[in-house]
Amino acid sequence: MSPELEDFDFFAMFTSKSKSVTGRPDVSTITPWLAPIVWEGTYDLTVIDNIYKQQNITVALTVFALGKYVRFLKDFLESAEQHFMVGYRVHYYLFTDHPDEVPAVTLGDGRQLTVIKTETSNRWQEISLRRMEKIEKLIEKELTDKADYIFSLDVDCKFYAHWGAESLGDLVGVQHAGFFGKSRKEFTYERRPESQAFIPFEEGDYYYGGAVIGGRLDKVHKLTKTCRMQLDVDRANHIEAVWQEESHLNKYFLYNKPSKMLSPEYLWDETKGKPSYMKVVRCSQVVKNYAEVRPNP
Numbered sequence: 001m002s003p004e005l006e007d008f009d010f011f012a013m014f015t016s017k018s019k020s021v022t023g024r025p026d027v028s029t030i031t032p033w034l035a036p037i038v039w040e041g042t043y044d045l046t047v048i049d050n051i052y053k054q055q056n057i058t059v060a061l062t063v064f065a066l067g068k069y070v071r072f073l074k075d076f077l078e079s080a081e082q083h084f085m086v087g088y089r090v091h092y093y094l095f096t097d098h099p100d101e102v103p104a105v106t107l108g109d110g111r112q113l114t115v116i117k118t119e120t121s122n123r124w125q126e127i128s129l130r131r132m133e134k135i136e137k138l139i140e141k142e143l144t145d146k147a148d149y150i151f152s153l154d155v156d157c158k159f160y161a162h163w164g165a166e167s168l169g170d171l172v173g174v175q176h177a178g179f180f181g182k183s184r185k186e187f188t189y190e191r192r193p194e195s196q197a198f199i200p201f202e203e204g205d206y207y208y209g210g211a212v213i214g215g216r217l218d219k220v221h222k223l224t225k226t227c228r229m230q231l232d233v234d235r236a237n238h239i240e241a242v243w244q245e246e247s248h249l250n251k252y253f254l255y256n257k258p259s260k261m262l263s264p265e266y267l268w269d270e271t272k273g274k275p276s277y278m279k280v281v282r283c284s285q286v287v288k289n290y291a292e293v294r295p296n297p
């Protein structure tokens, strides 16, 4: 091989020599339906910011902190201020039954927080699944004309690194860290045909985490409304899906494929260590004592 050829960067030829786009031969970066899977090394943030900055977008971020989960708020908000959509307008919508206990966190320019007083439940399952209905109604009653994109995140999460406009898309889901690289047979989908969340063993693409939902308002409205209706049908039939709204979300994404998928960088689980494919942990679940924080076992 001539020295010229040896030095020739074939990848750069296709990517206008973007230094940040190195490619990721170690993981899959695209779904079978051609939606990108966002990993470090697969995007150029400068290019992406140029697209979204021009559109002057607002991102709504819903978070629920009911009962003892208010204790997660300080770290959640402080770390989100450091890393989540920095440089964009962000409006937090914080649902809680303890408005007095919301910590005072200094928000950056263009960022605001609205507290919504919400009744709680004596079942954590109910608290978690009710989020679908609350988000559905929030979009209907509040957000039209006020936001372009919305994310819903678990409050027991903490940001450690950049989470920006590369995560935006029409309909966005996250690959659950616990099921990354596992086969569909191992996914904990709802397997009882009596539930609206039922997925047979021979179906399913990925196992999505219930902790992250995102996208354009209309798409997330359709998602939350559909899941809420399916949850209502299940309730009327006295059945609760194995992982509540997460099971219904997985069913929804099976038939309404996300247009963008976030890799486990966006919802890591520290107890899994740091495998070589995890070049960056952007957001991770806080290790919690379930028995201590939840209202019921």
Ligand SMILES: CC(=O)N[C@H]1[C@@H](OP(=O)(O)OP(=O)(O)OC[C@H]2O[C@@H](n3ccc(=O)[nH]c3=O)[C@H](O)[C@@H]2O)O[C@H](CO)[C@H](O)[C@@H]1O
Residues within 6 Å of the ligand: 063, 064, 065, 066, 067, 068, 069, 124, 125, 127, 128, 153, 154, 155, 156, 176, 208, 209, 210, 211, 212, 243, 244, 245, 246, 267, 285, 293, 294, 295
């Ligand atoms: C990482 C991930 O994908 N987590 C999902 C998983 O377990 P998790 O163990 O992550 O569920 P969780 O206990 O964090 O509950 C989900 C969320 O509901 C809220 N909450 C819950 C209980 C409570 O007493 N107070 C309160 O505010 C809070 O925002 C919390 O983050 O399965 C749940 C449904 O079973 C949800 O789909 C979670 O998103």
Ligand SMILES: [Mn+2]
Residues within 6 Å of the ligand: 154, 155, 156, 211, 285
């Ligand atoms: Mn959680």
